Amino acid sequence: MAANPPLTGGALTQARILDAAARLMSSIGITRTTTKEIAREAGCSEATLYKHFRDKEEIFVRVLHERLPPFAEMLAELPAQAGSSTVAAHLTEVARAAVPFYRRAFPMAGAVAASADLLAAHRAKLDLAVAGPHMPSAHLAEYLRAEQALGRISAAVDPAALAMLLIGACFHRAFLTLFFDGGEELAGAEQVRAAVRVEQDEQFVLATVRALLEPVAQG
Amino acid sequence: MAANPPLTGGALTQARILDAAARLMSSIGITRTTTKEIAREAGCSEATLYKHFRDKEEIFVRVLHERLPPFAEMLAELPAQAGSSTVAAHLTEVARAAVPFYRRAFPMAGAVAASADLLAAHRAKLDLAVAGPHMPSAHLAEYLRAEQALGRISAAVDPAALAMLLIGACFHRAFLTLFFDGGEELAGAEQVRAAVRVEQDEQFVLATVRALLEPVAQG
Structure with missing residues (x-):
């Protein structure tokens, strides 16, 4: 090359x-x-x-x-991987990439969302169908739909809703860890860190994917 | 009174x-x-x-x-309601309140996260144990733990991870709908609106809670 x-x-x-x-x-x-x-x-x-x-x-x-690292592009390739490896492994890989991506994007996205002018400029320049902020969950939903067609996840669940749960949790975690970053001097910092698990991205990723894939309903 | x-x-x-x-x-x-x-x-x-x-x-x-509407305070009362109504009904109520709350909070939270000074001022003033941004998911996790103790949700799942999935999805949705708000003139707007379901908060809430509570694993 x-x-x-x-x-x-x-x-x-x-x-x-x-x-x-x-x-x-x-x-x-x-x-x-x-x-x-x-x-x-x-x-x-x-x-x-x-x-x-x-x-x-x-x-x-x-x-x-x-x-910014090309997160949406990475997810665009995911639907073609349905049927390979395991669903849990693919979702784990997505969450591992999503958390640092959103942590880097958040201050910029926040400033953009806080300003009507910046938001309009950003929207006008974006190719929404490639890089819109909804594309990661759209690609992930497409992947989950393909796994559903292969019978590797239950036919009863809504792929779009599942995708938004995973992407949303990573997005929110990025905000929380940014918020508490460098917060050693905070009152109650120990308690906060335990709740947010600030320094344990990997634990967050594994627990989140497990929660997503394990049956919640009793019985 | x-x-x-x-x-x-x-x-x-x-x-x-x-x-x-x-x-x-x-x-x-x-x-x-x-x-x-x-x-x-x-x-x-x-x-x-x-x-x-x-x-x-x-x-x-x-x-x-x-x-801002007192979202964390509303969730603080949730753990005491374990065992009443249904788990799905409680989670639905949480998601219905969370989406408009985060939509209102987002421009301010974004501006705060974008500025190291504003973030430090905000953190210093917050009573983290009452109003920290991690408290909604902490309260929700406590509620889910109580439902687990009552046998109304599976003992196998992680209440903290479930709570972060639901709160995170609502937080992310608030960002997406803000981003695409007033986007009628956008190229591909129809497609975006379908993906984000901008005008259908209620559909989002029901599908998300269902995805959270229905078994995903096949078989």
Whole structure:
């Protein structure tokens, strides 16, 4: 496989600016990530930054699109894997990828959801059928439907609802662990950590998949 | 029961400012909600606003604490109801309350999560053991544990994992419906709406609770 040619000129500058913005957004937060800070981190002038991007919003939306691990793409390949390995193994793999993905995406998604303008810009730029925020659960539902057709999960359950349970739990966990991150000095931190199981992603993943696949109804 | 005495003086002004801020945060978004806009909406001067609040951040954190429906409190009463009605009915009630609660909370929670400073201010002010963002699933897990002790759900499942599945699905749905809200003009909007079931909260609630309680494993 041929490697991509190295970036040069304007494309290289753009890539440096987007990388710098992504680093700042994760470290100091999106509201403190100004064009001035981004330019400093990228080692260019603000004038250069504005030659490549209209405004801070355009940079945020580009980072959201281009600097996150390709989670929806990974899930797009899942339906073709129905029948292989076990259902539990596939769901475990999904949850293992989903938690860190959403933890990285959350501060950006949060800032976007908090601003009507940013949200409109983001929506307009997204190819919804490929990268819409509903696509991970849509792909997962398609996979579960295929497993249902193969008789590997009960015909009685709703694949879309199951998919939303798993993706939703990972999404919420990402928010909780972000919220309590670095919370050592908090009153009641021990209790919180026990409840949220902050440092035990793997335990969360296994318990969640087990809860999803084991019969709950008594008898 | 005696009614609370009506607010007067400074307390009334503070309440007006918080109500105005809550309205603006939901309508124009948190980034466009400036102290100038809040003062205008509350019918007071910016000077008056600053007599009652240190800055915009303090107003946001107060709104987050005092102007949201008391969802965690509702769930705190759930464990005592184990054994009454049916498990499905209780979970349905939880999901019906959770979706609109998180839809209202999301823009504020998102803005808070996007800013390291706001997050620290919010965490410091929260009584984590009462109103921490992990409390809804902690209360729900306690309820499920009580139902387990009564033999109304299988002893084999993990109540904490089940609780996180249900709360997480509602939290994620709130984000998705916010994201696609007013998205009539979007390309592929029909397809998106079908996948997200935007206008069908009740269908989401029933399908999710059913998926949670029905055996998934084949055979």
